[in-house]
Amino acid sequence: MRYEIRVDGHMSETLTEAFPELDHVKMSGQTVLFGPVVDEAHLYGLLNRCQSLGLRVVEMRQLPE
Amino acid sequence: MTTRQKNPRRSAVAHVDPLGEPFLRTRFALPARPAVFLRRPRLDEHLDQSFGTPLTMVNGSAGAGKTLLVADWAARQRQPVAWFTTEAGDQGCGVFWAYVLEALRAAGVPLPSDIGCPGDASRVDHGLLSRLAHELNGLERPVVLVLDEFDRVTSARIAEQLEFVLHHAGRGLRLVVVTRTEPLLPLHRYRAAGAMTEIRGAELAFTVEEAAALLQLHGLRLPTAAVRALVERTGGWAAGLRLCALAARQSPDPSAYLRDFEAGRSTIADFLLTEVLKRQPVRVQDLLLRVSVVERFSPELVAELTGRGGTEPILAALHSQNAFVEDLGHSWYRLHPLFGEILRAHLRFRSPGLESELHRRAAQWLHASGALPEALAHGAAAGDWNFTTRTLVDDLAIGQLFTGLRANDLAELFSRMGPEATSAAADLVRAARELSRGDVERGLVQLRRAEERLDARPDAATRLSLVLLQSLAARLTGSPGMAEQAVATAERLWGEVPAELLDSHPEFSALLLTHVGSARLWAGRFDDARAALSTVAGCPGGVSTALPREDSLGQLALIDYLNGWLCRAERKAQASLRETERFGLRDPGFPGAGLGQLVLAAVAVDRDELRAAQALLDEAAAASGAPRDPVTAAGRSLATSRLLLSRGEPRAAAAAADLDVPALVDSPWAEVQTALVASAAHLAEGRTESALKVLDDVSSDGEPTWAAELAWARFAAGNQESALDLLDHMRTHRHTGPRAAVQCALVRAGAAQETDVAAARKLLAGALLQARRERLRRPFLEAGPRIRHLLDSPPLQDLAAGWLTPCRPAPPGGPGSAGDGSSLVVEELSGREREVVGRLAELMSTEEIAADLYVSVNTVKTHLKSAYRKLGVNGRAEAVRRARDQGLI
CATH class of the missing domain: 1.10.10.10 (Winged helix-like DNA-binding domain superfamily/Winged helix DNA-binding domain)
Known part of the structure; x- marks a missing residue:
């Protein structure tokens, strides 16, 4: 499965390194992290990572294959 | 409830010593409030309501200021508050509750030491939770227990158990949960009942007035409009505001800086932290990045990580600014979790590869300061498996892979080890993991590999570790010779390791002796086995030795049973089960698991309590599945086949008597048992010849217990002469139990009945008296109609009444009336x-x-x-x- 996670604000290059498995793009005040997600556990892990880095998740959705 | 005075409870149980472990102590400490902390009365007042509700939840995002709010409030209460910071590694219920008990004790809550302590990292006995709840319920004043960072506890079972204790502790416990995520407690129920105080993110957010006060504490005076804009940009987020203040304070024009920040679109924490970080002196930046790899640090550990001493003033300054560092007391600090996480990302970005080097340094320092679990965790994080396994082996801690609170954690940790580690220590750990999973073949392969890799002169700890694993392998393969070699080597080596190392690992010799005892028992050397096993059973009770003690007691019970002492066997088997119950242990992987129930089942069969026996067998199967350990497997086959025989299922019994556990040497008693069952099965199906022939193939070797059993079987098969011959050559010694005596008497009575009925009755009377004490019924039921006929005389009837035969209805007021009858019964x-x-x-x-x-x-x-x-x-x-x-x- 592929997912896209939108977080509030522009993430620095340093911080995006905390998500080495995902690509990212900055747009209109948000950063979109996207890429393959292995399973549910990975998905929740990503959410936890966002939270522990103080990121505010605005949207998360599964991408069509 | 007055029973507590009446029943002095079980003896004291060794528990985790919080003072002995600096890391544990810091987790029970209230984080200190920094100088720039802003007390917010509206939140304090809300928190005060927690005395009125069983559950309080402070729920907010990272950096919302939850921990400091609760810590500051807790520090001002008149009564001590129990504090516990949970960690991601505490997922096992056993670990969690062990620490909660310690946190309560550290706060001065008077818990009796015999309340128990979980002995298994992943389980906790329900009785312990009941006792805890009961104790708390009886407290005069409620105890406040704060669980900080509860979001790290993701186990639904722990939440359930917490709910149970909270419910049953009644007014005695006020639980405060500090968490980033909604806990798995049934919050809706508490809400509906008005039994919950709830402080959530929105309430934690700073108001404009509070933000202005906070900025002022940092020396910034801003117009209200500017503060409002800042609160809007940060959402009133404590960490954001604090970082803003720090970054602005360090810039030449704070107001302009904040205006720029408000207009910016970067993620707040990351951006501000970078800003604050880059304005720190290089030395401080380096320090902050480097300490991000450890959970907690002291100035000495920081010196190790940075390569520079004299960091104490820097840490103190960082704490008082409350930018990054929290003070845990006793010169221990930690990074604010949010900042720590971001700093770690920075470290990886700036100095790739440095992280594992830092983990390695932390591991070495921690090991040198005696913090073994933390050292192992960092060694593993560094991916340095040679170091990590070396550390475990050097510390003589390899037994902890099998028993004690850390067994699961260690198994998990070493499961990450890849094939790249090539040291003897790594092979020893691999062997231990295979053996603990019951894979003997692969375990032996690893053990041989470890031996090949040993240096020319390996140190004592390595050799001892090897010896311990060899003793286990010896036990699992039924190789008493190998076990004896192991224990002999160990005895030579004891003097070569520091005494305090052995003292701090009581599980080591307990495991070794249990395995050696088991190998001896398998070989039929009961006295030698008893010597080793009694030492273990008598060693001081504690979590780390609970499993070997259970195992040893189970084996001692089996020896008593085989010797024909039912009551003794029963007592020891029950003691074995109590050992596990006390610590809430259920380790199906441990070699002797379920042996206690098996012995009780065998005892029940001898007493003709067949339903109880079946229930116990089922329990044993649930405890251990199919045992890999020869002694336990033999115990199971013995109890099962005897039960099936008693039920009249001879074929199934013969099948169950067949041991399918490969063993290097044969076990004399297991062979005798198999032959006895096979013989009885033949007999039950009318094949007298075969029944006798099976018995010819085994020898009693003069061992009285087996001689009596074999004589009994021969007698049952109709060969009276050879039965008597066996008995005439039988020696007895002090360990020979009542069952052998009863069987002898029955054989002799059976032989005497044709010539001298009086003598036969006299023998039977003696047998009944001995059997009554043990409630040994089976031999009389098997004895056949001729002997039962002899029992039909009034004095013998009296001896048999009540336990072997139903009570005789006594004529009212007549001689031998209910009075005497029942007093006998x-x-x-x-x-x-x-x-x-x-x-x-x-x-x-x-x-x-x-x-x-x-x-x-x-x-x-x-x-x-x-x-x-x-x-x-x-x-x-x-x-x-x-x-x-x-x-x-």
Whole structure:
């Protein structure tokens, strides 16, 4: 499965390194992290990572294959 | 409830010593409030309501200021507050509750030491939770327990258990949960009942006035409009505001800086932290990045990580600014979790590869300061498996992979080890993991590999570790020679390792002796086995040795059973099970798991309590599945086949008697048992010849217990002469139990009955007296009609009445009336049984009795069953009546 996670604000290059498995793009005040997600556990892990880095998740959705 | 005074409880249990472990202590410490902390009365007032509700939840995002809010509030309470910071590694219920108990004790909550302590990282006994709840419920003033960072506890079971304790502790416990995520507690119920104080993100957010006050604490005075804009940009987020203040304070024009920040679109924490970080002196930046790899740090550990000393003032300054560092007291600090996480990302970005080097340094320093679990965790994080396994082996801690609170954590940690580690220590750990999973073949391969890799002169700890694993392998493969070699080598090596190392690992010698004892038992050397096993059974009780103690007691019980002592075997088997119950242990992987139940089942078969025997066998199967350990497997096959024989299923019995555990040497007693069952099975199907032939193939070697059994079997098959011949050559010694004597007497009585009925009856009377004490019924039931016919004389009937045959209805007032009859019949109730029956008389339910006596419901049921049996009754009312008649209650 592929997912896209939108977080509030522009993430620095340093911080995006905390998500080495995902690509990212900055747009209109948000950063979109996207890429393959292995399973549910990975998905929740990503959410936890966002939270522990103080990121505010605005949207998360599964991408069509 | 007055029982507590009446029942001095079980002896003290060794528990985790919080003062002995600096890391544990810091987790019970209230984080200190920094100088720039802003106290917010509206939140304090809300928190004060937590005294009125069982549950309080402070829920907010990372950096919302939850921990400091609660810590500051807690520090101002008149009574001490129990504080516990959970960690991601605490997922096992056992670990969690062990630490909660310690946190309560550290806060001065008077918990009796015999409340127990979880002995298994992943389990906690329900009885322990009941006892804890009961203790808390009885407190005069409620205890406030704060669980910080509860979001790290993701186990639904822990949440359930917490809910149970909270519910049953009543007004005695006020739980405050500090968390980033919604906990798995049934919050809706608490909300609906108004039993919950809830402070959530929105309430934690700073108001404009509060933000202005906070900025002022940092030396910034801003117009209200500017503060409002800042609160809007940060959402009132404490960490954001604090970082803003720090970054602005360091810039030449704070107001302009904040205006720029408000207009910016970067993620707040990351951006601000970068800003604040880059304005720190290089040395401080370096320090902050480097300490991000450890959970907690002291100035000495920081010196190790940075390569520079004299960091104490820097840490103190960082704490007082509250930018990054929290003070845990006793010179220990930690990074604010949010900032730590971001700093770690920075470290990886700036200095790739440095992280594992830092983990390695931390591991070495931690090991040198005696913090083994933390050292191992960092060694593993560094991916340095040679170091990590070396550390475990050097510390003589390899036994912790098998027993104790850390077994699961260690198994998980070493499961990440890849094939790249090539040291002997790594192979030893691999062997230990295979053996603990019961894969003997692969374990042996690894052990051989480890031996090949040993240096020319390996150190004592390595050799001892090897010896311990060899003793386990020897036991699992039924190789007594290898086991003896192992114990002999160990005895030579004891003197070469520091005494304090051995003292701090009591599990090491306990495991070694248990395995050696088991190998000896397998080989039929009961006296030698008893010597080793009794040492283990007698070693001081503690979590780390609970499993080997259970195992040893189970084996001692088996020896007693094989020697024909039913009551002794029963007592030891029960002690074995108590050992596990006390610590809430259920380790199906441990070699002797389930042996206690198996011995009890065999005892029950001898007593013709077949349903109880079946239930115990089922319990044993649930405890261990198919045992890989030869002794346990033999015990299971013995109990199962005897039960099947008693039920009249000879074929199934013969099949069950066949041992399918590969062993290097044969076990004499296991062979005799197999032959006995096979013979009985042949006999039951009318093949007398075959029955006798099977017996010819085994020798009793003069061993009295087996001689009696074999004589009994020959006699049963009709070969009276050879039976008597066996008995004539039988020696007896002090370990020979009543079963052998009863069997001998029955054989001789059977032989004598044709010529001298009086002599036969005399022999039978003796047999009945001995059997009655043990409630040994099986031999009489198997004895056949001729002997049973002899029992039909009045004196023998009296001896048999009540336990072997139903009570005779005595003529009222006649000689030998109910009075004497029942006094013969009724066996003394134990103290505990009397207490249980006494409570029955007070119309208490089983559950109530359990709670009253601080034991599990199952234990009460066991006592009841046993009391019913002794009283010869089938129900509560009857039991109470009978006990009253007997003057027992």
